[in-house]
Amino acid sequence: MSGDHRQDGGDAHVEALSAITLATHDMPRAVRFYEALGFRMLYGGANEAFTSFALGASYLNLTSETHGPIQFWGRVIIYVSDVDAFYRKAVAHGIEPQFTPRDAPWNERYFHLTDPDGHELSFARPL
Structure with missing residues (x-):
């Protein structure tokens, strides 16, 4: 793949369902x-x-x-390998997250987006 692969978060992947x-x-x-x-x-x-x-x-x-x-x-929380790379991947595919990745007081880095049917998804990784 081209050198731009990493910039769009192409290496980021889902690891597990963290929480609901x-x-x-x-x-x-x-x-x-x-x-x-x-x-x-x-x-x-x-x-x-x-x-x-x-x-x-x-x-x-x-x-x-x-x-x-x-x-x-409610919200489904999904652990990903790299929150910032996964955010870039979503944006590169025309998806508009609710905010850029941030660190939470409960020791996770995360961002939210809403699927086409209105379900809120949070992509996170423990700090």
């Missing part, structure tokens, strides 16, 4: 529910806007939606 994020109107209730099922909390809590539970080698995240009916169903 679900929206909730009532974080305390949702946290109690998942704790009752034995899920181990890793981040956040009943009084936080974002909570993450261990789910085997993956994660179940909860995000608080506080206004009106839940408009946001």
Whole structure:
């Protein structure tokens, strides 16, 4: 392939499903529910806007939606080999991510995009 191959993120690839994020109107209730099922909390809590539970080698995240009916169903988080290269790959194919890659306080580098049917996908890599 040409020398430009790396610039478009062509070497970046999907590695694993990292997490699924679900929206909730009532974080305390949702946290109690998942704790009752034995899920181990890793981040956040009943009084936080974002909570993450261990789910085997993956994660179940909860995000608080506080206004009106839940408009946001959730998000699938996919681990990739190189977040920035994967971002460049998406852009090179005419896909418009919601923002450029950034580092999160939960120790991941990530960016989001929306598929043609409105499903939010997050591409991430642990820092």
